[in-house]
């Protein structure tokens with residue numbers, strides 16, 4: 001539980017400007033006397049529910065999602081408990097505003113909409129004194145850091161220091177979806193420059209006016225940051241987010257063994273997609289070991305999914321080599337084959353001996369996969385021909401068009417259902433509306449990473465695990481798949497309703513924590529009831545009483 005330091009009873013107006021303790025018009029009569037707030041607030045005392053109504057009215061009256069985002073961020077800066085109450089009670093409505101797709105727009109506009117600092121900036125200028133400056137962070141019990149270097153923000157590319165919106169948004173989801181206390185969350189922007197000309201030429205850009213550094217200087221800054229974080233906040237979980245391909249795979253490999261660190265773009269995506277495939281087996285009646293997956297896109301997301309899928313097959317007794325042969329990739333150069341030149345290291349384990357194939361549709365015909373997963377960011381690439389071929393090969397083809405945002409999806413939900421005569425098991429990265437074909441209603445599942453990372457993070461910090469392991473992501477995938485109901489499956493949905501996310505996260509956290517206790521990844525004693533222990537750690541957006 002959080003130990004909040006007692007408020008300074010003579011602080012008066014100060015408490016109204018402290019987002020952690022501010023209650024706005026909800027201070028009771030007694031609190032107004034005790035905290036010397038008389039006259040500083042309008043006389044009527046409101047309940048939190050009434051305040052929530054006011055906020056909702058304001059949000060819904062805004063003309064654009066970016067305006068809604070700005071309103072919500074201002075609320076977060078003013079009154080965190082109320083912000084989280086609104087987000088949690090209206091998660092499906094608010095998630096696309098505080099996170100993708102609106103957060104992407106906000107990052108693109110960051111230098112123009114900037115009002116107030118939030119999060120923590122570590123830049124090249126701080127080299128040599130990173131630990132010293134990190135002591136400026138006001139909360140001393142940081143448990144989760146989400147850090148980006150802004151190189152590959154969502155599907156938007158290099159946004160430099162303007163990428164700060166991503167760690168802020170992601171940590172808001174940690175709190176909303178899994179109840180990590182807001183004061184235990186630290187968003188960090190590692191400013192190593194940007195190669196985005198538009199930003200470099202914009203006088204309002206907030207980041208360093210220089211091109212990205214690579215190599216030794218970059219590595220030294222990253223290492224100094226990780227070392228400082230571990231020293232200042234012992235046991236802190238570090239999530240690396242939206243790093244470019246080379247740095248993401250490399251840093252993950254380098255640090256995961258000795259630091260409590262993971263990459264959501266790789267591992268979280270892996271777990272959420274594999275959960276969808278496991279759940280799909282309950283519809284098809286098939287086994288994981290009978291699946292052959294053809295990926296379109298061999299970046300962080302595609303490789304991350306393949307790695308978790310391979311782990312799932314190995315758990316069932318398959319060899320590593322055989323398991324990898326169940327995963328095939330087509331990227332921008334065509335089918336990934338063993339004799340390709342200049343292949344990135346992360347692709348090599350999935351480059352099989354095969355003749356070269358350029359077109360995805362031809363690869364589908366030749367390889368006859370049971371599932372196609374789109375992670376290419378290229379809309380329209382699951383063509384009618386591709387979907388019809390999948391439906392010819394499979395009674396229930398698995399078709400996941402996972403590229404974000406919705407406009408980039410490899411096909412739409414309607415196309416997948418229509419072109420497969422309603423037989424496709426479809427999921428997407430961004431939400432699609434339900435589709436009606438004849439009398440049948442199909443509800444597409446959304447393979448949102450928010451089903452996974454908050455629960456994994458909660459399990460790790462509650463158990464005080466020293467590491468985040470592949471086993472934990474596989475366990476999270478199974479846990480998520482187990483929470484899909486028969487009613488979900490009947491409508492074709494391979495994920496639970498987003499509204500159940502706190503329950504989903506708690507159960508994932510329980511399974512993740514169990515792995516930490518069973519494997520000695522923690523010095524904390526295993527509690528009698530892990531789920532109850534998890535629930536006890538979960539933040540609830542209620543006001544404390546000050547008098």
Ligand code: NAD
Pocket residue numbers: 154155245265269272296297298299300301302330331332333374375376377378402403404405408428429430447448449
């Ligand atoms: P990335 O840049 O690391 O990889 C993109 C891959 O697509 C590369 O391998 C590239 O070669 C390939 N590609 C590009 N153009 C292609 C083409 N015309 N044909 C075939 N392949 C092509 O990006 P990433 O992090 O792997 O993300 C990829 C997509 O997945 C993004 O749209 C992202 O939004 C989405 N994504 C979805 C989820 C989710 O649904 N939960 C999670 C993470 C990422």
